[in-house]
Amino acid sequence: MDFDLLHPRDQIELTMARIYGREMTTTSGGNISVRDDDGHVWISPARVDKGNLRRSDIAKVALSGEQLEGPHPPSSECPFHLSIYRARPDIKAIIHAHPSALVSFSICGQVPDTRVFPEARKVCGEVAFAPYALPGSQQLGENIAARFAACTDTRCVMLENHGVVVGGSGLADVFKCFETLEFTAKTILQAKRIGSLKILNAADMAMSEAHLPELPACAPRNPCSRERELRKEICDFIHRAYTHGLVTSTWGSLSARIDDHAFVITPYRVDRASLELEDLVVVRKNQCPAGTRPSRAVHLHAAIYAAHPEMNAVINALPVSATAFSVSDAALDTRTIPESYLFLKDVPKLAFKQVLNQPTHIAALMGPDNPVALLEHNGALVAGKTVLDAFDRLEVLEATAEAIIQSNPLGAITPMPDAIIDELQKAFGRV
Secondary structure (H helix, E strand, C coil), X not given: CCHHXXXXXHHHHHHHHHXXXXXXXXXXXXXXXXXXXXXXXXXCEXXXXXXXXXXXXXXXXXXXXXXXXXXXXXXXXXXXXXXXXXXXXXXXXXXXXXXXXXXXXXXXXXXXXXXXXXXXXXXXXXXXXXXXXXXXXXXXXXXXXXXXXXXXCCCEEXXXXXXXXXXXXXHHHHHHHHHHHHHHHHHHHHHHHHCCECCCCHHHHHHHHCCCCCCCEECCCCCCHHXXXXXXXXXXXXXXXXXXXXXXXXXXXXXXXXXXCEEEECXXXXXXXXXXXXXXXXEECCEEECCCCECCCHHHHHHHHHHCCCCCEEEEECCHHHHHHHCECCCCCCCCCHHHHHHHCCCCEECHHHHHHCHHHHHHHXXXXXXXXXXXXXXXEEEECCHHHHHHHHHHHHHHHHHHHHCHHHCCCCCCCXXXXXXXXXXXXXX
């Protein structure tokens, strides 16, 4: 579905349902607006249940503030939406909400540093901060609009004691930015519970930008039955991964081997929540059909398949707790419970430059005895014999990391000693 072809009413209805469904707003909190080509603004209404919003509830207002359509008055925050649109003609959509991690930054007078991830910096940019003013007031509108007007690259503004505002060229892109910023904030908060936060420098960021994959084009082939089966399986599991917060809408990749020369992989920057069979990309002998673009992790996945014939699925994912270890100086000790060690083994943390420049080296470190790794500033890498096997390990990884972080108030963890590890390996061998 081409989201941009939807009427603003439908865009707002679907986006609010998604925000509410992912627990990034409350029944009464948050508002969304879209400016149409006529210059009018469609905006969510005041005092209507955000968990049950309908397209017919959406209000239409002029840029002057006059209500033109709708059974309910526009959001009480409509004034600052209009102020932003007047200050930034390039902005066509706005989301304001109170997701918990971003509110944590808001009430502490801080902004998330998006330099923890190349993707977050690219999608969200540098985050600005606006001082507090009464909700719905002209002063609040002036405070926020001033931050957007000060730099035309500004997409995200934290509001002191009030949450966040995100603006952009279309509502789909604004949602991706909003979601990415909340994920970044969550990860930073988790990382600071276990160690010191690590930030990428300018050179690292520039190096990341230079590593977008471009594969030679080849003619498409008719899919074999295994490819058809894998397309369905990948879509099912990437949807599940998104639902469970293991990937974001545009960040995270999953692939599966078709045969010795080909694999099918998720595409670059296509919404993981609505990924369809036809969106997936077949890579055969380092080529892909013209007009398709595979995930930026394609070279790493290819290297793992080349090095390990027994591995048939690879996942790059962003589980928040495990990813917190990837952006901090803390090591992830899997010797917590038997399942964690048997499924994950020892989990190394691979340097950021290796992730970008040395896919063959990283592939050599993976395998049946080392199926999981943390990638500095890039989440987790998991390989498996099947898609289910890889996904299972991913869930165990996140559960293990989350348990370790949650145990902090209780004191230091007590890892299983070497004798128990030896006993487990003798009893169960390779899981």
